[in-house]
Amino acid sequence: MSERSEFTVESGSVEQRLLPSAEPVRLIDQHGVAHEHPQYEMPAAQTLAGGYAQLVTGRRINDQAGALVRQGRLAVYPSSHGQEACQIAATMVLGAQDWLFPTYRDTVSIVSRGVDPIETLTLLRGDWHSGYDPYEHKVAPQATPLATQLLHAVGVAHAARLKGEDTVVMALCGDGATSEGDFHEALNFAAVFRAPVVFFIQNNEYAISVPLSKQTVAPSLAHKGIGYGVPGERADGNDLAGLLAVLGSAVAKARAGEGPQLVEAHTYRVQAHTNADDASKYRDDAEVTPWLERDPIKRLDAYLTGLGVLDDEAKQEATRAAEKVADALREGLMQEVQPDPAELFEHLYTTPTPQLREQAAFLADELAREEV
Amino acid sequence: MTHVKLSMAQALNQALRDAMRADESVLMFGEDVGALGGVFRITDGLTAEFGEQRCFDTPLAESGIVGLAVGLAMNGMRPVVEMQFDAFGYPAFEQVVSHVAKMRNRTRGRITLPIVIRMPYAGGIGGVEHHCDSSEAYYAHTPGLTVVAPGTVADAYTLLRRAIEFPDPVIFLEPKKLYWAKDEVDLTVAEPGIGKAVVRREGADATLIAYGPTVPVALEAAEAAAAEGRQLQVVDLRSIVPFDDETVCAAVRRTGRAVVVAEASGFASVSSEIVARVTERCFHSLAAPIRRVTGFDIPYPPPKLERHQLPSVDRILDAVDDLQWDDR
Ligand SMILES: Cc1ncc(C[n+]2csc(CCOP(=O)(O)OP(=O)(O)O)c2C)c(N)n1
Numbered sequence: 001m002s003e004r005s006e007f008t009v010e011s012g013s014v015e016q017r018l019l020p021s022a023e024p025v026r027l028i029d030q031h032g033v034a035h036e037h038p039q040y041e042m043p044a045a046q047t048l049a050g051g052y053a054q055l056v057t058g059r060r061i062n063d064q065a066g067a068l069v070r071q072g073r074l075a076v077y078p079s080s081h082g083q084e085a086c087q088i089a090a091t092m093v094l095g096a097q098d099w100l101f102p103t104y105r106d107t108v109s110i111v112s113r114g115v116d117p118i119e120t121l122t123l124l125r126g127d128w129h130s131g132y133d134p135y136e137h138k139v140a141p142q143a144t145p146l147a148t149q150l151l152h153a154v155g156v157a158h159a160a161r162l163k164g165e166d167t168v169v170m171a172l173c174g175d176g177a178t179s180e181g182d183f184h185e186a187l188n189f190a191a192v193f194r195a196p197v198v199f200f201i202q203n204n205e206y207a208i209s210v211p212l213s214k215q216t217v218a219p220s221l222a223h224k225g226i227g228y229g230v231p232g233e234r235a236d237g238n239d240l241a242g243l244l245a246v247l248g249s250a251v252a253k254a255r256a257g258e259g260p261q262l263v264e265a266h267t268y269r270v271q272a273h274t275n276a277d278d279a280s281k282y283r284d285d286a287e288v289t290p291w292l293e294r295d296p297i298k299r300l301d302a303y304l305t306g307l308g309v310l311d312d313e314a315k316q317e318a319t320r321a322a323e324k325v326a327d328a329l330r331e332g333l334m335q336e337v338q339p340d341p342a343e344l345f346e347h348l349y350t351t352p353t354p355q356l357r358e359q360a361a362f363l364a365d366e367l368a369r370e371e372v
Numbered sequence: 373m374t375h376v377k378l379s380m381a382q383a384l385n386q387a388l389r390d391a392m393r394a395d396e397s398v399l400m401f402g403e404d405v406g407a408l409g410g411v412f413r414i415t416d417g418l419t420a421e422f423g424e425q426r427c428f429d430t431p432l433a434e435s436g437i438v439g440l441a442v443g444l445a446m447n448g449m450r451p452v453v454e455m456q457f458d459a460f461g462y463p464a465f466e467q468v469v470s471h472v473a474k475m476r477n478r479t480r481g482r483i484t485l486p487i488v489i490r491m492p493y494a495g496g497i498g499g500v501e502h503h504c505d506s507s508e509a510y511y512a513h514t515p516g517l518t519v520v521a522p523g524t525v526a527d528a529y530t531l532l533r534r535a536i537e538f539p540d541p542v543i544f545l546e547p548k549k550l551y552w553a554k555d556e557v558d559l560t561v562a563e564p565g566i567g568k569a570v571v572r573r574e575g576a577d578a579t580l581i582a583y584g585p586t587v588p589v590a591l592e593a594a595e596a597a598a599a600e601g602r603q604l605q606v607v608d609l610r611s612i613v614p615f616d617d618e619t620v621c622a623a624v625r626r627t628g629r630a631v632v633v634a635e636a637s638g639f640a641s642v643s644s645e646i647v648a649r650v651t652e653r654c655f656h657s658l659a660a661p662i663r664r665v666t667g668f669d670i671p672y673p674p675p676k677l678e679r680h681q682l683p684s685v686d687r688i689l690d691a692v693d694d695l696q697w698d699d700r
Contacts, residue, residue: 075498075499075500075675076500123500123501123674124500126498126500126674126675126676127674127676128674129500129501129671129674144500144501144502145459145460145462145463145502146432146460176432177432179431179432179433179436180432180433180434180463181433181435181436181463182463207403207432208403208404208408208411209404209406209407209408209429210403210404210406210429210432214429214431215431215432216431276411277411281407281408281409282407282408337676338676339674339676339677341677341680344668344670344673344677344680344681345668345670348670348671353669355639355669356668356669356670359668359669359670363668363680366687
């Protein structure tokens with residue numbers, strides 16, 4: 001036994017504070033059966049019923065967007081089909097003063113935050129690089145360069161602290177993104193600055209074709225917080241109840257000044273990476289099938305029906321509401337919008353450079369000649 | 373293999389295969405290059421043929437990929453790495469600029485890095501943001517890097533084979549809109565090698581200078597000009613660094629007029645370098661200032677607006693018309 005020194009880490013207490021639970025937190029299993037958890041409470045039935053309606057709408061958005069890609073109305077769509085519980089939980093735990101930092105896969109989360117679905121899909125439609133006002137709903141532009149947005153999230157959270165604002169930032173990323181340097185820098189910065197950020201990893205087992213086993217040999221992605229002094233927790237990513245409990249607690253801790261929190265949701269990408277991807281090149285359908293049984297909507301349906309909170313009437317209402325969103329999506333995206341080429345030059349600088357003005361005039365002239 | 377009809381993607385795949393067969397130290401790695409065969413299928417079937425030791429997926433980290441390549445090359449390997457898209461090569465920029473480019477110089481030639489960094493590059497495929505950057509100027513501006521961009525199917529094969537055999541690091545830019553372009557080709561490591569431009573079409577009236585994705589557009593423009601009675605010569609640079617001053621200047625001297633055609637933004641670009649070099653060397657042979665047809669100085673536009681950014685036949689012909697024909 002070596003002697004205690006100034007380098008000794010109180011491993012027991014550190015582990016208690018930082019280590020995720022041995023099993024992902026699950027309050028409702030795939031059969032819709034509730035389970036007690038020593039640490040986390042079942043959310044109120046009415047909260048879950050509201051969540052159910054959002055899940056149904058989220059699924060409908062995913063499937064409608066998939067269809068619109070096939071009809072050429074969207075350039076590309078990375079679906080969160082099967083991950084809707086993560087998408088919805090991430091925003092349900094936030095207050096109006098909080099921020100969401102989404103990726104390309106988080107359309108449903110953005111819509112759940114209140115952003116207009118057509119504006120949300122402007123990027124993927126190919127109209128413009130972002131379609132919504134980030135300040136209106138406190139939703140950052142969707143990030144494509146992986147993990148880069150996590151540092152921005154830390155900055156927004158740090159500014160909020162400096163200004164004395166009661167803001168928590170929910171920063172989303174995938175399992176693959178945790179391999180990028182920026183992920184690690186973000187965790188470390190957030191911890192050092194005690195920034196109120198909840199890093200929420202949707203571990204859907206794949207980064208395009210690469211399975212998690214080739215991404216990391218860490219015991220879990222939530223364990224990645226330990227080295228930075230950031231507490232980690234894991235939840236069943238297809239259980240809305242467990243996610244709300246875990247994310248809700250993480251948000252509360254960040255808000256109370258306890259610093260950043262890391263949450264990993266265990267879920268699965270049941271569809272290909274995007275419409276442009278062919279998943280049969282790298283995985284068997286047999287691997288996907290069990291995950292269809294773990295569907296987040298099915299289990300919440302079973303649980304709430306069992307409780308008597310969700311009857312046929314309420315389910316039909318949820319379906320109707322989802323249909324309305326899908327109709328609006330279809331209608332909006334069927335309209336042929338041609339973005340104004342003049343905008344190409346408008347927003348690059350506060351004041352366009354003389355060169356950009358010249359180039360804008362050149363293009364305007366060219367377009368005018370095209371018309372004759 | 374004699375005269376087969378292949379796409380550029382298939383020719384690149386064959387070049388990798390042949391290089392890996394020829395030399396055991398050639399390794400191919402990056403994101404999704406294993407089972408999937410790369411998002412553009414350039415590495416299709418390589419893991420099946422050569423095993424996971426030689427063609428493999430890495431964790432998702434571009435800086436990691438290039439940094440690993442540096443170490444592997446220091447210890448006798450010839451790494452070929454793929455950056456999934458041009459704009460996703462930026463996390464590796466530190467490794468490329470500070471180490472890949474400088475290692476040979478800072479060790480006084482003791483460490484050489486035979487690394488190829490392959491990059492699906494430039495636009496024209498309706499990709500959303502970050503998928504269509506023309507980033508050649510960053511690399512061309514960095515001393516120590518060799519930068520090549522094939523404009524034809526045959527050249528894709530030749531240049532990639534030569535890049536893998538090259539003793540120093542090569543940035544290999546693959547014009548993604550040409551991946552599916554097919555041609556009847558003879559898969560041999562042909563002449564000339566890296567560092568040489570070629571004249572793709574003869575013509576006495578003016579010279580179009582193009583590279584990578586703009587080579588076919590320039591050839592199309594020359595075809596259209598011929599129909600109107602003007603003969604345009606087309607030079608395909610192939611190699612941006614080293615730059616073939618000799619071939620390019622000889623071509624421009626023959627015609628006295630020139631237009632540079634490039635997809636990248638024009639400001640502080642490879643196209644501006646070309647204009648400067650040629651003007652410095654051929655001033656007295658020029659009948660008009662060299663014109664450029666380039667992308668605007670803006671981030672690459674979203675799919676619905678991308679056609680405005682891409683050099684078109686019409687823009688090239690307008691630029692040719694502007695070469696002071698009446699004022700000799
Ligand atoms: C820096 C960077 N490198 C590569 C890519 C290309 N790319 C887009 S999504 C993706 C996989 C990401 O996987 P993960 O983080 O697990 O998220 P998921 O797509 O599964 O939601 C890759 C490699 C990128 N967008 N950014």
